Amino acid sequence: MDRSAQIKFPIPEEDLVYSGHTACPGCGAVLALKYVLKGLGPRTIVVIPPSCAGTIVAPFPYSALKIPILRIPFESTAISASGVRAALDAMGKKDIHVLGWAGDGGTFDIGLQALSAAAERNDNILYVCYDNEAYMNTGIQRSSSTPEGTWTTTTPSPYVKDTPKKDIVRIMAAHKIPYIATASIGYPLDLIKKVEKAKEKVGTKFILIFSPCPTGWRYSAEMTIKIAKLATETGVFPLYEIEDGEKYYLGQKHKEKPPKEYFSIQGRFRTMKEEDFRRVEEKVRKEREYLIRMTG
Amino acid sequence: MKKVISANQAVSYAVLASKTQVIAAYPITPQSSIVEMLAGFCAEGDLQAKFINVESEHSAMAACISASVTGARTFTATSSQGLALMHELLHYASGMRLPIVMANVNRALGSPFNLKADLSDSLSQRDTGWLQFYCESGQEVFDTILQSYRIAEQILLPVMVNLEGFILSHTYEIVDVPEQNTVDRFLPPAPPRECLDVDNPCMFGATTDFYINFRYKMHQEMEKAKAICQEQDAQFQKIFGRGYGLVHSYLCEDADMILVTAGTIASTCRIVADRSRAKGLKVGVLRIRLFRPFPDEEIRQALRNAKKVAVIDRDFSPGCGGIFAQEIKSVLQGTQSGLPVYPFIAGLGGKDVTDKDIEQIVEQTHQLPKPGEITWIGLLK
Secondary structure, three states, X not given: OOHHHHOOOOOOOOOOEOOOOOOOOOOHHHHHHHHHHHHHOOOEEEEEOOOHHHHHHOEOOOOOEOOOEEEOOHHHHHHHHHXXXXXXXXXXXXXXEEEEEEEHHHXXXXXXXXXXXXHHHOOOOEEEEEEOOOEOOOOOEOOOOOOOOOOEOOEOOOOOOOOOOOOHHHHHHOOOOOEEEEEEOOOHHHHHHHHHHHHHOOOOEEEEEEOOOHHHXXXXXXXXXXXXXXXXXXXXXXXXXXXXXXXXXXXXOXXXXXXXXXXXXXXXXXXXXXXXXXXXXXXXXXXXHHHHHHHO | OEEEEEHHHHHXXXXXXXXXXXXXXXXXXXXXXXXXXXXXXXXXXXXXXXXXEOOOHHHHHHHHHHHHHHOOOEEEEEOHHHHHHHHHHHHHHHHOOOOOEEEEEXXXXXXXXXXXXXXXXXXXXXXXXXXXXEOOOHHHHHHHHHHHHHHHHHHOOOEEEEEEOOOOOOOEEEEEOOOHHXXXXXXXXXXXXXXXXXXXXXXXXOEOOOHHHHHHHHHHHHHHHHHHHHHHHHHHHHXXXXXOOOEEEEOOOOOOEEEEEOOOHHHHHHHHHHHHHHOOOOEEEEEEOEEEOOOHHHHHHHHOOOOEEEEEEOOOEOOOEOHHHXXXXXXXXXXXXXXXXXXXXXXXXXXXXXXXXXXXXXXXHHHOOOOOOOEEEOOOO
């Protein structure tokens, strides 16, 4: 008997990501991709810009994915997904999911214009940003997703990043698209459920997946899941959903831990001092209040 | 049916007749009326195409690439700054071997700002792996769009059809827009090719050390492209009774002096050639219609009896001169080393190139025993 039939929320056993891909040990992004494709299934076309993901899946003539892949320039993930969808529609092909898969650099920065346009047109695509909070593929340079207080190779100590992480979720919510979610590789069930929910909706869907990066965040590879969970438990990366840009749903309440626990175990935050932790804690508290208020 | 339409409208009618499936475009002067008309065709159901209102030309080309790699027949149109913004993706379109057709309404690139005709926008994209046509009339624009789909779908390389802003794009002329069933005889649905397909997953745009091999294959296709352009032109002529060739020669056979140019300036050159002949000076005109791949054999053939060549460029490569002049010199290299090439720059930024200007070019070329520096025609005082 199929093992998955015995459990409440069956996760497809088939992996659409082959082993033998070229990700670093402990890579959060590759787990994110694996889970999202479990949710979407094999009738999916994925668009990937230059990124870790592009490097991981695509050393010619091999491919680490069992689905068709289109690799396009950095700015164009969202519009390329839209272009694939337009062609499928024009050719009368209906039962195919179109996935745009980009990192935070490709989403928060260089790809934001095309993403905003696709969301404004409400093109029928799922856009997933695997967020590892810097340009990891090119060697840990800051992105606009990099949080305040972070060391990167372009925000070296003592000039660590001194502005907050861009709030991409609120930017996307302002487009009033049908579905937005934050998810984390620390909570795969929740993540896959969100993908399943997104694929039932017509229009632009956006999921931001928290994807820790041992190489760039300066921690040891076996801690990836622990750090992902800590981010949510400390409130640094809250899990929630937004429907039509207005209806907020907060994820299940997790044991609350002080943000310092999350920051103090990563080398990238090593210059943070007590006053920095206090400032961050205050921001986390305000964000939690905001989300509770929005949930109503 | 004969219609009195602008060349921009001829583009739109040709795209309608081509049964294009996905159109993505961003408006820019002087291209806008093309996309407005196409949006209208889609809205009214005359054209069963998906029309994507993108937020930039960069996205317009990205959408065409993605739709084309999924298997759809695609189209976009742009001009000048828009084409420059697409630059990165032009390489992707040809590198992925996609039969995209694009109309480019030639306009000057800023700065300074100028909305009028200048071929430097498309000529500065010459190394992107696109075939490039330069048209002279609304009819030729219409016909070249149809031919371009046939050519692109046969060799799997994208084609750019160029028409000069305002001078051609906004000029109303009689254009024969043929019946759909006649067009269908010339342009059937695209033959099958490798595409994104969930039933046969493959990857487009992979990272590879085989890069040089991919470029070599493109080179081989470009070499074949000239013959295919000629075949399709001949096929077109059989059905529609009109053909253009890769170059258009006028009275070149016995000419002592040949004026070489592209686009609408050629029309004026032919009038001046007739006048010069009436005065006893044997002048011919060679219009380059296909710029990439460059029709070197045809050009050498047309120029073989000439004693002097004057090249009139409505384009400019700073530090070098006219782009057609460079290309002509390179084609002549090693074959007719004695043939002098007189370089002229004229009509930049939509400046009119009048019959008087061309008479001056003929006179100067006739008088000077050897070519000197570039002569700039029409500088304001």
